[in-house]
Amino acid sequence: MSDQLKRSNEPVFWLLFGAGGMLAALIGAALVFVLVFAVPLGLMPEAALSYGAARAFAQHWLAKAFLFVVVSLFFWHAVHRIFHSLHDIGVHAGRGARVLVYGSALAGTVAAAFALALIGG
Amino acid sequence: MTGQTKTVAVLRYRPEQDEAPVWQEYQVPYGDDTSVLAALNYIKDELDGTLSFRWSCRQAICGSCGMMIGGKPQLACKAFLRDYPERVTVEALAHFPIERDLVVVMDGFIDKLQKVKPYLIPREMRALEDGEYLQTPEEMDLYAQFAGCINCGLCYAACPQVGLNPDFLGPGAIALLHRYNLDSRDGGQAERMEMINAELGVFNCTAVGYCSEVCPKMVDPANAVNVNKMNSARDYFFRFLRPAPKQGGCR
Numbered sequence: 221m222s223d224q225l226k227r228s229n230e231p232v233f234w235l236l237f238g239a240g241g242m243l244a245a246l247i248g249a250a251l252v253f254v255l256v257f258a259v260p261l262g263l264m265p266e267a268a269l270s271y272g273a274a275r276a277f278a279q280h281w282l283a284k285a286f287l288f289v290v291v292s293l294f295f296w297h298a299v300h301r302i303f304h305s306l307h308d309i310g311v312h313a314g315r316g317a318r319v320l321v322y323g324s325a326l327a328g329t330v331a332a333a334f335a336l337a338l339i340g341g
Numbered sequence: 342m343t344g345q346t347k348t349v350a351v352l353r354y355r356p357e358q359d360e361a362p363v364w365q366e367y368q369v370p371y372g373d374d375t376s377v378l379a380a381l382n383y384i385k386d387e388l389d390g391t392l393s394f395r396w397s398c399r400q401a402i403c404g405s406c407g408m409m410i411g412g413k414p415q416l417a418c419k420a421f422l423r424d425y426p427e428r429v430t431v432e433a434l435a436h437f438p439i440e441r442d443l444v445v446v447m448d449g450f451i452d453k454l455q456k457v458k459p460y461l462i463p464r465e466m467r468a469l470e471d472g473e474y475l476q477t478p479e480e481m482d483l484y485a486q487f488a489g490c491i492n493c494g495l496c497y498a499a500c501p502q503v504g505l506n507p508d509f510l511g512p513g514a515i516a517l518l519h520r521y522n523l524d525s526r527d528g529g530q531a532e533r534m535e536m537i538n539a540e541l542g543v544f545n546c547t548a549v550g551y552c553s554e555v556c557p558k559m560v561d562p563a564n565a566v567n568v569n570k571m572n573s574a575r576d577y578f579f580r581f582l583r584p585a586p587k588q589g590g591c592r
């Protein structure tokens with residue numbers, strides 16, 4: 221019990237989770253609508269999602285910041301949820317799983333930063 | 342009484358004879374106003390004197406008759422046979438060790454209550470001649486809701502995280518902790534934050550919210566827990582700068 225009294229580092233992950241959840245709630249549904257329904261069903265012009273348009277969008281530094289925040293925070297939100305859901309269904313994953321789960325979010329974050337940097341201004 | 346009877350199925354456990362809990366059914370006459378507690382008392386008085394359960398006030402204020410009724414954590418004196426079509430199941434409160442029949446071991450819960458220092462730690466010491474510690478109605482409003490807890494344990498039976506990690510401080514104790522932290526006369530927040538921030542603290546909660554749903558006194562422990570996640574996060578990052586302000590009241 222005594223070692224249960226030590227300070228939890230959870231606030232770091234919980235804040236990232238919360239921020240990702242907020243973003244997901246705000247724009248997640250709209251993203252799914254645009255990508256999965258609106259464009260394929262022709263409700264929006266196909267050109268809106270063309271490579272050229274997407275690339276042009278991603279070249280602006282503000283759009284880069286937006287994409288980086290969306291992609292990385294969605295990662296952090298998802299892994300936190302997965303980790304706690306595993307616990308809920310009785311898989312009490314230890315330190316190794318923690319590193320694996322949050323490590324994959326970190327990898328996703330780094331990959332997003334790299335990809336955006338490669339696109340250039 | 343209507344002359345009709347209803348089946349009350351009780352999960353019995355008598356450590357001297359049962360290896361594991363076993364179901365036993367009783368036929369109980371009932372009326373519109375027959376509570377589950379009244380039914381249990383009928384069983385004990387008329388059918389089977391060996392049945393054990395806790396109760397005292399019969400009016401949802403002592404907090405001793407918490408049990409699983411129809412699979413939900415409820416006060417036996419506040420649940421009624423009329424709400425169950427033919428048969429109602431009664432079991433000991435979930436997530437607590439069973440001592441005997443419907444009586445559970447509350448020691449771990451009491452321990453947690455003590456841990457959160459559920460008493461006023463005066464903000465400033467006053468001499469007798471300085472008079473009372475005064476408080477405005479607005480200041481009282483901030484915490485009054487959380488002061489309604491009767492320690493019945495229903496929220497612990499409702500909380501899946503208490504079930505998974507019995508060391509988790511849990512909804513009731515955190516609501517009580519919050520009640521004192523929000524009190525304008527209290528200065529013990531820093532001491533209590535240690536429990537909130539700890540591994541056994543608020544971050545065990547996954548915001549299920551069932552604790553607040555089952556509370557018979559309309560306390561909102563889920564709110565106390567979740568407000569303290571923010572308090573804890575603030576404390577985590579700004580602990581070297583300044584003490585966190587009092588906030589997060591909820592009526």
Ligand code: FES
Pocket residue numbers: 378396397398399400401402403404405406407416417418419
């Ligand atoms: S007997 Fe007191 S709360 Fe039910």
